Amino acid sequence: MQDTVKRFKAHLAKMHAYSHAMGVLYYDSETAMPKGGVEGLGATIGVMSEESYRLSTAPELKEMLRTLNENKDALDMVTRREAEEMAEELSRMEKIPMEEFVAYQVAQNEAGNVWRQAKVNNDFAAFAPHLEKLIGYQRKFAGYIHPEMKAYDALLDQYEKGLTMETLDAYFKNVREKLVPLIHAIAERGRKIDTSFLDKEFAVEKQKQLSDHIMKVMCIDRSFCAIGETEHPFTTNFNKRDVRITTHYYPESLLSSFYSVVHEGGHATYELNTGDDLFGSPLGGGASMGIHESQSRFFENIIGRSREFIGLVYPKLMELFPEELKGVTEEMLYLAANRSEPSLIRTEADELTYSLHIMVRYELEKQLIGGTLTVKELPEKWNALYKEYLGVDVPDDSRGVLQDTHWSGGMFGYFPSYSIGSAYASQIYDAMMKEMDVPALVKEGKLQPVIDWLTEKIYRFGCLKKPGELIENACGAAFDPGYYTDYLKEKYSAIYGL
């Protein structure tokens, strides 16, 4: 047994090396590579992923996993979970016939290329047959992997273990009932928040200094976390001592990079505080998309858009931009950072309306995978839901059903985790508030106790616990979507004087 454990760990380390190398190749391609590098990169990624695939399906790994899983009780917790996870992953890969998987990869690649063009040309008809194909594959794969589940539940489970339509139906019902009327009431109230004082040029060099300051305020040790620049901000990590966040600096938008850094900083904080015992393990990293998003949105919205946080960074803002922000008060900034307005594009949505964008996608995905909606009917249905929930008219498919990349990559079941993350965050915040006065701590610039609490309840476990267990562990209760809508209702009623 000891020998098997040793060989297993060596195998994991090797797999980790390939994912590390591919991660760096990807990060480099987004941040540093000249665009001509794409051809050579493709060839190299091809060789690396082939070897990585070979390792994760190797007969010797299968044999090790059999031995380990037959002797579970003799294993420490980390090794046991590693063996479970790997066996699950392996069985998932084996359930899909190789030829179908390869054919799917080709279809996915084609769909991606067609979608990019279709978005530019506002040409949903060109994309439709590809989307149909991908939906067909995803339904089939769901059946292979979890024949006992409904297809869409099986897809949801991939991204957020244990998440089902039952949970999401209740969740979005609550969102619909509480937030749609609130958003309509705000629209009727007609109060406009002034943000014109931010229509200035904010020097990128100064914005970079602001990023450094935010990282310091968030207690992020820069020895383990770098900031890069990319078109779309993201976070990636190769291990807990090498985390990278990226941002995009727009001279004309001070708040864009500011909140990107706070958001990605939240993702980074999670990764940086996973347990040392998980270093280099496949369990060393966030538990799920939803839990990850809960942390980025906790820092971005609940902390970062609070009066106290604005007050905390206000002096630095005034120091960096004394001319640009002359006469701007903390309250003016607070309101500007929390302006809510129904819009067309998900990635630009504010805290309040964001989940309605997700709800549109959830309802459509559920029906597409469930077979009660055809691809042909999709754009019309999309536009109708945007009108119903957000009150906006979709002028064209480019700014409608073609806006996101996810479906063209076959990612069905991914969107809900974006919204569920915000809901987790509110419930976690409520539990945290029972033990400490978070706004008072933020006001004093003491974020470390908040991070320590989250580390104790969530971060240190990496992937050892499932999303549901982590919520129970942090909140002492199962997931309850009410916290989220209560939080938003209270906050936005105050801001808009309802």
Place this chain on the structure above:
Amino acid sequence: MQDTVKRFKAHLAKMHAYSHAMGVLYYDSETAMPKGGVEGLGATIGVMSEESYRLSTAPELKEMLRTLNENKDALDMVTRREAEEMAEELSRMEKIPMEEFVAYQVAQNEAGNVWRQAKVNNDFAAFAPHLEKLIGYQRKFAGYIHPEMKAYDALLDQYEKGLTMETLDAYFKNVREKLVPLIHAIAERGRKIDTSFLDKEFAVEKQKQLSDHIMKVMCIDRSFCAIGETEHPFTTNFNKRDVRITTHYYPESLLSSFYSVVHEGGHATYELNTGDDLFGSPLGGGASMGIHESQSRFFENIIGRSREFIGLVYPKLMELFPEELKGVTEEMLYLAANRSEPSLIRTEADELTYSLHIMVRYELEKQLIGGTLTVKELPEKWNALYKEYLGVDVPDDSRGVLQDTHWSGGMFGYFPSYSIGSAYASQIYDAMMKEMDVPALVKEGKLQPVIDWLTEKIYRFGCLKKPGELIENACGAAFDPGYYTDYLKEKYSAIYGL
């Protein structure tokens, strides 16, 4: 045969992927990685280099090489040279017993760590036993690989194929006889070139714009070449469509990054213009250290420090730094860029005195490997040669014999290629001038004909030709060190009014 060629090319492509991945990991670690990433990086590089080693010594490769080299005449030129190169490399690796190679790697790693500390502590005695060990290994390895050669000739051959002590003795004799008196004469002449007008702060953002401008002037297509920032500037390339140069911006030194970009831009120009038929091949890249250095120094010194080039970039300099450079003329800049002063540190040496720093190292290496100088005697001998050639007193070993990293990495025979590169450049320049008026072209900002000439004579061949063949091809004659000293004598006599 066709089947063997196909398998051989696939094997090369795989090897290339690993070196690409390791190259990006290295580049990323120097430019982007937070310092905490070093632990995880070590593990990943370990896995990658193990696999890379396995590939380059694989029995199937050996068998392919046997078939290919037995049927040379049936192969196209590129494949033939690839098979020759790989077979040579393989035989080199096989000649060193594995245990000794591993022991050497350990010794080298230790020596590197001790040297870093010894340099900080000015403690040559701590480093000496490690240096002795490395010299012992290198002598032994030289004997294994080329038992028919003198040990130091075998080491020189590693970095510059065909370069021998015989050539270098003649080369440095000329350098010593021509340049040492010139440098002494300049010192006696006592003329001081004023550079005090550069003692200003030059905003890094503006320096970055200057880098972009220099790249444009050098006709470098940025789709294939990126600029990064590192402590020590370097150039690396993953293929001819993904070349990276780096620089270091010092606000207080305008010329530092300026000439780093021109120098590294020269290396990049070489890589970017290798033949398309060598894309992804082990032959796709510079032919040798010396030829590579000839190109960086050609652009940095012969072109970049010419009156015409200064005139060419002068308007941009004045546009970027109108206040800082108020009243500064082209002539003042030209003189400042060409000030010569004997100094202690090789990496900071000027064009004229640089080769004397190399000559010190050459003479010491030759004797250390040849067995006529002991490690114990080394510092004293170092200091004596600095006094003799450069007229400077070495105050301590940190600024003397401990200054360079090369010996701590076991790199004996590497230094001469730095100097020989400058000498190649002068001879190449002379040949080029017979066909076009280079200063006139530079004055008009037309560098493309210069690059085209170099591409035709040198760049396109990658590693297809050996250094000596490339010089013959470009100059129509064998290497002749006289061009170099003539060039320097003429240039510096004029500048210093001798």
